[in-house]
Ligand SMILES: [Fe+2]
């Protein structure tokens with residue numbers, strides 16, 4: 001059965017103690033919700049896939065994207081959700097290929113969200129609300145910045161989508177800005193800018 005958002009969040013917290021990893025889950029969740037709306041798809045479903053994509057990472061780092069199948073099958077989660085979650089590790093930790101649009105977007109925005117998070121934390125505002133595309137592009141080009149976030153994966157994902165790079169970056173920023181509080185990226189800005 002398809003879990004409610006609350007059930008999925010409870011499960012994530014059960015498996016993930018790290019505050020930054022929980023926050024990463026929420027960031028990918030809100031970005032996936034945003035892209036679902038733009039594609040006339042179900043934001044709850046896409047959001048839950050985003051929220052749970054790194055579910056097995058903290059407890060089973062060596063079986064990332066593998067163990068998650070067992071955890072979710074036990075709970076009767078839909079196959080579509082399990083397949084999508086596994087596929088974000090394609091070529092890195094599993095051989096489940098991103099096939100649907102949802103899967104390709106997840107694969108592409110996962111690392112990008114990490115770069116945006118790092119960029120926000122460096123800002124005086126500590127916020128995504130005043131982050132501009134131009135500033136993100138500069139950080140993206142600097143391979144030493146957030147070096148753990150693999151640009152090659154993003155480029156590879158982009159080549160399978162209809163978005164160009166600027167567009168994808170702007171839409172990802174938009175998704176985080178729309179739910180800055182939930183994404184933990186409101187920083188010290190009180191009102192939306
Ligand atoms: Fe992952």
Ligand SMILES: [Fe+2]
Nearest residue numbers: 024053054110
């Ligand atoms: Fe991730």
